Amino acid sequence: MILALETSCDDTCAAVVDATGAILANVISSQGIHDRYGGVVPEIASRHHLELINAVVDDALRRAGSTLADVRLVAVTRGPGLIGALLVGLQTAKGLAAARRLPLAPVDHLHGHVAANFLAPAAVEPPFVCLIASGGHTLLALVREPGGFELLGQTLDDAAGEAFDKGARLLGLPYPGGPALERLARDGDPEAFDFPRASRVSGLDFSFAGLKTALLYKLDDLGEAESRRLRTDLAASYQRAIVDALLARAERALGQSGIDRLALGGGVAANGELRARARGLGAVVAVPPAELCTDNAAMIGSAARFVSAQPYPDYLGLDAYASGDYGS
Amino acid sequence: MTVVLGFDTATAATAVAVVRSGSQTIELRHEPAAGERPGHATRLLGLVDEVLRAAAIELEAVDQIAVGVGPGSFTGLRIGIATARALAQGSGRPLSGVSSLLALAAGAAHDGPVMAVIDARRGEAFAALYERLTARVGPRAMRPEELAEHVSGAPGPLLAVGDGALRFRAELEAAGARVPAENDPSHGISARQICRLAAEGRAAVTGPAGGGGVTPDYQRRPDAEIARNR
Numbered sequence: 110m111i112l113a114l115e116t117s118c119d120d121t122c123a124a125v126v127d128a129t130g131a132i133l134a135n136v137i138s139s140q141g142i143h144d145r146y147g148g149v150v151p152e153i154a155s156r157h158h159l160e161l162i163n164a165v166v167d168d169a170l171r172r173a174g175s176t177l178a179d180v181r182l183v184a185v186t187r188g189p190g191l192i193g194a195l196l197v198g199l200q201t202a203k204g205l206a207a208a209r210r211l212p213l214a215p216v217d218h219l220h221g222h223v224a225a226n227f228l229a230p231a232a233v234e235p236p237f238v239c240l241i242a243s244g245g246h247t248l249l250a251l252v253r254e255p256g257g258f259e260l261l262g263q264t265l266d267d268a269a270g271e272a273f274d275k276g277a278r279l280l281g282l283p284y285p286g287g288p289a290l291e292r293l294a295r296d297g298d299p300e301a302f303d304f305p306r307a308s309r310v311s312g313l314d315f316s317f318a319g320l321k322t323a324l325l326y327k328l329d330d331l332g333e334a335e336s337r338r339l340r341t342d343l344a345a346s347y348q349r350a351i352v353d354a355l356l357a358r359a360e361r362a363l364g365q366s367g368i369d370r371l372a373l374g375g376g377v378a379a380n381g382e383l384r385a386r387a388r389g390l391g392a393v394v395a396v397p398p399a400e401l402c403t404d405n406a407a408m409i410g411s412a413a414r415f416v417s418a419q420p421y422p423d424y425l426g427l428d429a430y431a432s433g434d435y436g437s
Numbered sequence: 438m439t440v441v442l443g444f445d446t447a448t449a450a451t452a453v454a455v456v457r458s459g460s461q462t463i464e465l466r467h468e469p470a471a472g473e474r475p476g477h478a479t480r481l482l483g484l485v486d487e488v489l490r491a492a493a494i495e496l497e498a499v500d501q502i503a504v505g506v507g508p509g510s511f512t513g514l515r516i517g518i519a520t521a522r523a524l525a526q527g528s529g530r531p532l533s534g535v536s537s538l539l540a541l542a543a544g545a546a547h548d549g550p551v552m553a554v555i556d557a558r559r560g561e562a563f564a565a566l567y568e569r570l571t572a573r574v575g576p577r578a579m580r581p582e583e584l585a586e587h588v589s590g591a592p593g594p595l596l597a598v599g600d601g602a603l604r605f606r607a608e609l610e611a612a613g614a615r616v617p618a619e620n621d622p623s624h625g626i627s628a629r630q631i632c633r634l635a636a637e638g639r640a641a642v643t644g645p646a647g648g649g650g651v652t653p654d655y656q657r658r659p660d661a662e663i664a665r666n667r
């Protein structure tokens with residue numbers, strides 16, 4: 110059995126998965142506290158991870174009906190993410206593994222999002238193109254084998270989820286704004302306004318910073334009363350621009366790679382318009398359940414099945430990393 | 438015979454020790470060179486492994502794990518405490534949290550009052566004033582003026598130790614404190630003191646295996662929280 114930990118952002122996560130990719134427990138403790146700050150505060154996130162992590166591990170083991178004695182491998186996110194937050198999970202994983210002389214599998218967080226697709230019961234077989242979009246990352250990955258991925262493109266500035274949150278804030282919605290913006294967009298006309306899709310960004314990279322600025326200018330132009338009256342149209346058009354930008358690159362990636370399978374991941378994969386329109390691309394589309402799209406430790410345990418684990422004591426000096434190097 | 442494994446990561450140093458009653462103590466330290474990052478994440482568990490091997494014991498033979506809970510570097514404290522809790526959770530050993538300032542004071546060979554001072558950055562120090570290892574002032578974050586005030590008010594000749602004492606040497610000495618030379622080992626937090634204090638029942642908290650009750654003594658709220666409540 111694999112015990113997996115994930116603390117790269119503001120969710121304190123522990124999971125137990127088995128060698129076949131079956132999830133025996135998947136505990137996610139969301140900190141919530143950051144909403145009042147309008148974003149994740151690293152120091153506060155780190156403090157909460159330390160408060161929660163041991164209880165979350167215990168909870169995962171209990172839900173899996175097991176104890177540490179049943180664990181054969183400890184897996185943990187090493188990066189990318191908030192260093193102080195990552196270190197709480199990494200030291201906990203190293204310490205648990207060291208105390209029991211177990212091997213440890215350090216996992217890249219983005220590989221984890223890809224590996225959410227390898228979990229039972231709906232495992233997707235490589236090769237496939239994976240679009241990962243969340244508040245922290247936006248990228249396209251080419252997955253030829255389960256042990257890794259090739260980075261095809263990534264955002265040059267804001268993440269897609271960040272674009273949702275910033276747009277929502279401009280429209281007066283509370284943080285995190287993605288789901289609220291989507292609800293507002295349901296009653297609006299997505300073609301009422303033409304927001305930029307970063308079409309000048311070449312290849313398979315993304316850019317969302319201009320979109321937020323465009324919304325800001327549009328709100329200025331319209332004035333407060335008109336902006337309020339056209340709120341649903343603004344939300345719908347803004348969401349349309351994000352989804353268009355994401356899917357245009359995904360479609361290009363499918364075309365260039367000649368692969369006809371697309372997997373979605375990350376918190377933005379919960380967006381209804383993204384899911385629906387992805388199915389219109391003509392590819393076979395896989396979307397893991399919502400709790401496996403957002404940050405979780407089951408996906409880290411899943412990835413750990415395909416990376417080489419380090420035996421005791423090789424991993425004792427492992428450090429966390431804030432940003433990854435994916436050779437692109 | 439009691440065997441205690443203890444460590445401290447409140448300052449830039451990483452200190453690990455095994456103390457066995459009636460036997461020799463083994464302590465290992467990592468001090469980052471000038472410009473080098475602290476080795477907390479990369480050295481702590483390696484030093485634990487090394488110290489246990491030097492003592493020829495397994496983690497299971499340890500009666501108690503002890504960790505310095507600060508105050509000090511926020512990230513350093515979290516690394517030390519997360520590691521200590523995980524070792525306790527994984528081995529089923531009980532865990533104690535010991536004040537890093539108390540350990541600093543305990544390491545100073547001085548009969549009179551001792552002020553333990555840890556550099557808190559931003560022109561402040563985390564400090565406490567001890568008489569026979571009983572805290573008379575603090576621990577808390579203090580500005581140099583406050584440090585000086587407590588030095589002047591102390592009964593008898595006062596010794597100030599710690600990286601914060603070096604940082605604020607001028608202010609402390611002007612107020613009448615004695616500050617040992619820069620290379621004096623009493624400025625470093627010793628892990629053997631963490632072990633000894635835990636064995637003597639002077640831990641701030643002793644939790645069951647897993648050590649959920651052992652948390653950092655931050656002595657300072659996160660900046661974002663302070664800004665928000667202003």
Ligand SMILES: [Zn+2]
Nearest residue numbers: 218243245404
């Ligand atoms: Zn993520």
